[in-house]
Amino acid sequence: MMGIERFPEAKKDLRRAILHKDRGFAVRLTPNGSTRHVKVANLDQDCLAASIPNSSQGFILVEREHLEQRVQISDTDSSITISEEASIRAIEMIDAEISGNKRLIAKWRNKLAKGFAAFGYSLRRISRNPPKSRREKRLEEEVRRLQKQINRDSGTVIEMQIAGLIPMNSRPPIPLRNIHQMRYGCDWLSIAWKNDKLHLFFIESNLTTTDSVPSLTKNEARMRDAIRRGDVKVRYFHHWVDQDGKMHWDR
Numbered sequence: 595m596m597g598i599e600r601f602p603e604a605k606k607d608l609r610r611a612i613l614h615k616d617r618g619f620a621v622r623l624t625p626n627g628s629t630r631h632v633k634v635a636n637l638d639q640d641c642l643a644a645s646i647p648n649s650s651q652g653f654i655l656v657e658r659e660h661l662e663q664r665v666q667i668s669d670t671d672s673s674i675t676i677s678e679e680a681s682i683r684a685i686e687m688i689d690a691e692i693s694g695n696k697r698l699i700a701k702w703r704n705k706l707a708k709g710f711a712a713f714g715y716s717l718r719r720i721s722r723n724p725p726k727s728r729r730e731k732r733l734e735e736e737v738r739r740l741q742k743q744i745n746r747d748s749g750t751v752i753e754m755q756i757a758g759l760i761p762m763n764s765r766p767p768i769p770l771r772n773i774h775q776m777r778y779g780c781d782w783l784s785i786a787w788k789n790d791k792l793h794l795f796f797i798e799s800n801l802t803t804t805d806s807v808p809s810l811t812k813n814e815a816r817m818r819d820a821i822r823r824g825d826v827k828v829r830y831f832h833h834w835v836d837q838d839g840k841m842h843w844d845r
Contacts, residue, residue, distance in 0.1 A: 597641030600655070615639070636687065642677075643684035645691045650702040654684045768795040779817035794828075796821060 597619075601608065621635035621644055635644040635653065644653040656676060664672040692698040769786040776783050776796075784795035796817065800808035810818065820826060832844040 597637075597639055600641045636691070638683050638687055640683070642680040643687055645684070645687035647691055648695075648698075650688060650692055650698045652684045652688045655680050768797070773797075779813050 618639045619637040619641070620633050621637050622631040622633050624631050633647075635646050637644045642655045646652060654676060656674060660675040664674045666672045768784050770784055772785045774783045774785070775781065780796045780798045782797035782799065784797060786793045786795070798810065798814050798818075802808045829845065832842070834842050834844070836842065
């Protein structure tokens with residue numbers, strides 16, 4: 595089980611103790627000075643997420659660099675990057691824990707931003723779909739792995755073209771000398787000066803194996819349409835922290 599690699603000190607003992615490779619782990623707490631081990635959570639087989647029984651809460655794996663790169667969105671809250679795989683795994687585990695518990699289902703739904711529930715995972719998916727067999731789960735995992743490989747290989751081709759390592763079929767209509775990878779709304783941002791004007795070129799790159807034009811996601815189409823309409827406001831901020839630790843956002 596690859597998940598135990600996340601626990602270097604215990605992985606040897608864990609590997610010897612594992613009886614079912616396709617099942618997860620029970621998380622137990624041992625208070626200091628006590629010999630009693632109390633089960634408090636369930637951890638999935640890849641050790642990405644843990645669910646707390648009789649609760650709509652859970653724990654999720656996060657990388658150290660993502661904590662360092664967190665974005666403060668209010669005086670008390672910050673936003674961090676979490677892998678989509680870990681997020682989905684946590685949702686599935688928590689939903690399985692509270693399936694049938696109307697009070698806990700209503701509790702987490704009431705905390706959602708207005709209108710957000712329509713886009714999230716719903717417990718109704720679980721009630722509509724019967725439990726899957728072990729073979730079906732293995733097949734789904736293999737499909738996901740192959741799809742990730744395809745996406746990774748496709749992305750590599752595009753990245754090598756952008757970097758100039760693989761020639762393009764024709765000359766691009768925009769300069770690619772100063773290009774930056776984007777994480778939201780598009781794949782690349784090309785920055786260029788023409789005379790004294792700053793030009794920003796937002797690029798979405800796709801590779802298709804058919805004759806049809808690749809579709810855009812909702813966010814990609816929204817960004818494209820806003821730029822085409824001219825509904826864009828550009829602001830420049832200087833963010834810095836002084837010797838007393840005070841944060842500044844100068845315009």
